[in-house]
Amino acid sequence: MSVLASAAQLADARRARAAIRAGHAEPTSGVAVGLTQANLIAVPADWAFETLLFAQRNPKPCPVLEVIEQGQVESRLAPGSDIRTDIGRYRVWRDGELAEEVGDARAAWAEHPDLVAFLIGCSFTFESGLVQAGIPIRHQELGRNVPMYRTDAACAPAGRLRGEMVVSMRPIPASRVADAVQISGRTPAVHGAPVHIGDPASLGIDDLAHPDFGDAPEVRDGEVPVFWACGVTPQAAIMASKPPFAITHAPGYMFITDVPDAEYLV
């Protein structure tokens, strides 16, 4: 499909990217509603094939929306954008360790001019569909970042890249869980249907109250924890696989595109 954004949506997206470029940094859940958001992982060129292969083998956590080739910094999903400045918070990784978080990645990017950048679909994209269907998104209501957890579910390895899946969690009223599955399932390019429902322990999650990334959740009576594969998974792969260098977004601080969610409906 080639679904066009409305003028109002495009204005929203451009305003959000401009504010972020100017230094604004907040989690982007609920920002530029109806437009697709993306995770970032950028690696040196000699890791690019393995990264793309890792994504191909793990399409639930790593659905690739775009590959920005070395020497390029503009996303075709957002004309006029600069992938080095238009995310609110970046993480710079050295040998698998988080070296620093920065609001502008140009200096880090310049260290490795051969970086290849991968934009990976984000579950914030289908949240608007859930809200439209009357399914509340708790972290939006509370003004918090979505809670994310490392799991013990191994991804399929690709060359030197391996690691466990990361998931995001949303508490959903028990009567709406099936609806949430069906609504999110229509957009596999932004993680699609949940990977687990209702039993944190079977993902190796001991304590829902203490997520590995993002903010603590609030699960109320009658609600079930629903887990979606998360685009932070490549960061877990960086920690496990230790490439010499990488730049990612910080969890929850996404790249906002000009592409309507409807583009990714199947």
Add this chain to the structure above:
Amino acid sequence: MSVLASAAQLADARRARAAIRAGHAEPTSGVAVGLTQANLIAVPADWAFETLLFAQRNPKPCPVLEVIEQGQVESRLAPGSDIRTDIGRYRVWRDGELAEEVGDARAAWAEHPDLVAFLIGCSFTFESGLVQAGIPIRHQELGRNVPMYRTDAACAPAGRLRGEMVVSMRPIPASRVADAVQISGRTPAVHGAPVHIGDPASLGIDDLAHPDFGDAPEVRDGEVPVFWACGVTPQAAIMASKPPFAITHAPGYMFITDVPDAEYLV
């Protein structure tokens, strides 16, 4: 999903692969019904990233089901298989020219031990769904190969790889075209919904009666030509982009996997 094939289906697939390995070579439409079939393109390792990127950018014609890394010849989609022998007819390409067709690719494969092989979904996979819905598949009825056409629709390039899309065509009764769209649309991993319906000229196809690959079609009164993106597209990219070496299947002679079609339903 992880959908398991029935014992009868697996026996079908293994019998078909064994016959092919022993020298049998016929188009595989209608063989091992209910199991996914795949196109092959194998390229030297230094073309692997661009091939995977070309596929990522052109998911309708090039949905990647599996990447078989260099040094390996067994598909995980078909345990016990050998990708060098289990396709009925192979094409060997040198500098973008078709050099030869062979029934056994082991000698050609040995020339380039660094070949990386890509298995790409095939539209034969959703034909069983169409037949189940009472939509006739003309080339099966006639015992012919599916007609395939080169088009003037450019694929998104990736590095050195570029080319036009190839499509397969099935004549569908006008009253069933919408059903064919919806049924095939449920399996984007095997090309999904049609890319064009009813107007060959707008794809640059001058003469339906003379396909570029496969056998001539028979379009009857009341039927509309429906075009699906085709996994022969990488062969058009080979012709246009002239990598030094490549091995592909011959159009219509597919790799039969052990994976049920239902695995790829969304």
